[in-house]
Amino acid sequence: MPGVGAGVTRVCAHRTARQLRLLVLPLLIALLAAGCRSEAALSAHDERVQVVTTTGILRDLVSRVGGGRVAVNSLVPDGADPHSYEPSLRDIRDVVYADVAFSNYLLLEEQAVIKALDANLRAGVPNISLAEGAVKYAAEIIPLVEDVSLDSIWLGMRVRGTGAAQGADRSSDVLLSATAANGPGRTLAYLTESFGNPSFYVDSGDGFDPGNGYRDDTATLPPDAHTHMSWAFTKPGVYQLTMRARLAIDPGTAPIPLGEQSFTFAVGVDPHSVPGMAGAAVLNAGHADITVDLDERRLYLFADPEGSGEANQRVYDPAHTVIEVPNKALLEVPGDRRFRFLGRPGTQVYQLPQAVLGKHVHGEIDPHLWQDVRNAISYVELIRDTLIGVDPQGASVYRANASAYIAELERLDTYVRDTIAQIPPSRRHLVSTHDAFGYLGQAYGIRISGFVTPNPATEPSLADRRRLTETIRNLKIPAVFLEPNLAARATTLTELAREEGLRVCPIYGDTFDRDVTTYLDMMRFNAESLRDCLTRAEQGRNQ
Template identity: 65%
Template sequence: MRRRLLVGLIVIVGASGCTAPASLSDRDGRLQVVATTGLLRDLVRNVGGPRVNVTSLVPDGADPHSYEPSLRDVRNVVYADVAFSNYVMLEEHSVIRALDANLRPEAANVSLAEEAVKYAAEIIPLVEDVTLDTVWLGLRARGDGKARGANRASEVLLSMTAASGPGNVYGYLTGSFGDADVYFDSSDGFNPGDGYGDDTAILPSDAHTHMSWAFTRPGVYEVTLSARLRVDQRSRPVPLGESKFTIAVGVQPPDRPVQVDRGHADLTVDLDREQVYALFDPQGGGEKAQQVVPASDAVVVVPSKALSEIPAGFGFLGRPGDRVYQLAQAVLGKHVHGEIDPHLWQNVRNAMAYTQVIRDTLIEKDPEGAREYRRNAEAYLAELDALDRYVRAQIDEIPATRRHLITTHDAFGYLAQAYGVSVAGFVTPNPATEPSLADRRKLTETIRNLAVPAVFLEPNLAARSSTLTQVAGEQGIRVCPIYGDTFDGEVTTYVRMMRFNADSLRDCLR
């Protein structure tokens, strides 16, 4: 219900914006800019200087992957002259929707990661850690739906409309701090409604998300998923297809051409074909490695080893200590994303490309400030160039055999590629299950085999990283801080963040 109310709120405030002044620049003479994250806010501030008033939607310390915008955030969007998002699906979709639904038509709306490619930014594919010993079963919206008029603010609604079997079926996301966002729950019936129902997951077009699944009893289940597309908040959703999936839980699976029992699979809405089917790769690769499997040809296998106890805090599954069969999500946290790693700024050269996009956008909206924007950008680019050399120099002090990074969050692929660090693994224990002995053994063996002297935790995720800290303690190695995509009271600027990370890597791995 909270999601439904928020969407209505955004539309109402956006509609009222038509009576607002052209922008707050009419009041204080400054260009009004809204950025999605504090990191982008800092880049804009360095380029815009005193001519710009910039705010961020996602507060420092919050997770941009899951933050829901407030009324104050929407008001800032209504009055903005310019909006900067990272996009490539870094931000929670409701943040992007708040921008696109409430910006005035004449305001600039810039996706920095996409525009930065024109300024020589390098992008890399998102490689996820699918080391689970059961299939990772996610959801995907495939295709852009442009034939239907879809854009980045459009929503694909994937609803569970029927489920049969010996027990109840649940589909949910486990957040970075252990909170659960329940999308599918067969225990109370189904009511997808006209738009947002209690059993509906919402995705942008051409995106996928991690999911956890739970089944309360062994046996064969049949689950029906129906897909719809809502082009914008004024439109009624239109149907995209429906399919019935078979799931064998703790029993011999029925005879089907394809057993979905390992690797990476997504229950997929195809916006262009207007079909619902499974995408499956038993080796756990990305979308390009996945093959289309019609729902009638597939059986999803949940083995007996998936039996686990319900922990405290997950009462929607039953009483703590009761046992359920669970397919855990492969990566902790609410990450709805595409195939591109969105954390471009971990390579400082990419942040320099962002800076150039910001400079040229501000000049276009405020030509009178062109000289000042160019001067500020030139000075900041020189500072970033020195920062790039600093990060490289610190990591160069680490012997090549010790440049192994183990973290809680897959946010450092660009840092690894740009500065010669190996991502040995990112540890993302699912708090909806107790970490298995196999999970701990894999982590322990990785640390021992690579002689890793330290592991790294993002401060805002440290509270959910008990397995990593416990194993590090058992192995007598350090636990060191590293920052991914948010600031806090100690690290308040991008330059400070990257210097901090470089120093932490050097001190803890050298």
């Protein structure tokens, strides 16, 4: 049926991820089998092991181990951000015909990428989460520490518990919906993505519609995740926001109710004088999350008012807790049209800012393990053993390739360590685009002094700029480091760098580009960029 094949070819080329999710999976697979398979002449003429990875970095590691016995495709293209990429129909085709799949996971990838794997892999195909599995091969993991140096409380959203009793897994969705809001003005919750684009989650100004299942005011999170969020209030006073949680396991069945709760905000007023809340706890600093507990099936506040870390967070009952939005949180609406939803430019709103700009849903463990080469070696060992399990006849090839590659990685580990050791100890400070370099810092002696994510749509507050300027001056930091796929748009950062006489230098975190195409190249480049920018800048200042 040539007409079917041509039609599917057009679908493969042009359907977006959003349209894809509207298709019925069995029909999709049938169409793919009819058209996309013939288009690509897949396994009919290719007897290699078909491997799909989520990122280009994992693709490179698998290619080195698998050699000529494997054909590897990555879902996230080079230059794209795995935190936000959504798979295309062509990506789904690669998943359907894969013999093995490798993801990083620990919530590195956009949830749509994980769902593409879990929903479309054939039964029995190994689906390996490398960051988690590599722990059995001696990989070391570190917690992901939030930036809690803000002038007001940082309020996010979180999911706790496994939900195993309800049948939840990593492809499940936790739906956290606003169902009612009371207060003198509008209540808004949104994310500012890396390039300044806002994504909306709550807006009380247009009401809450139960007829559509509250889809318009809903944050969707994977289990065991938490996300940054900005909260805005248009007038001072006391606000109450009611949130409802549900667990979606199967698209064909109704979500499972997990409870409903109201949260109280004191915006620009004394939090201790809120009517009906005498003696209530006041959260006004540190880190807190509106939290869905899958196991207890309830909502609460999970907070660390002192900002001293996850171990010190504890549960707060929303019925006896007030979240303070102080007068110092009063900010002017920027002129950029994308932020007109907050009001006219120049008008003032009260805002609790998200701690780190950019779409950044994550768990409690830093997922960027490969920034420590020793962890990459653990990845390679797990990849080797997985490929042997899929293709036992190639065992000797996989072992030989892995052994040779591990020897290269061990030399790379020494090179990175020795190169960074050339930086004067007082200059080993990394200020970067986002929190992706904790493993690099821990393994090789670089202090992570700040995470700076570009946001050209809005100017940072005076407090933000003052804090960053003081950090740079106090530590005498000579350079900041931006990932190449973000640096071209980092206008605010580059302006601040010019004002302070800083160099703006490249560093690679999650993805390759045309200049850096392998993991070995990436780690060498990062080490040399750190050495050259921090050391030469120091030498220049001393001349």
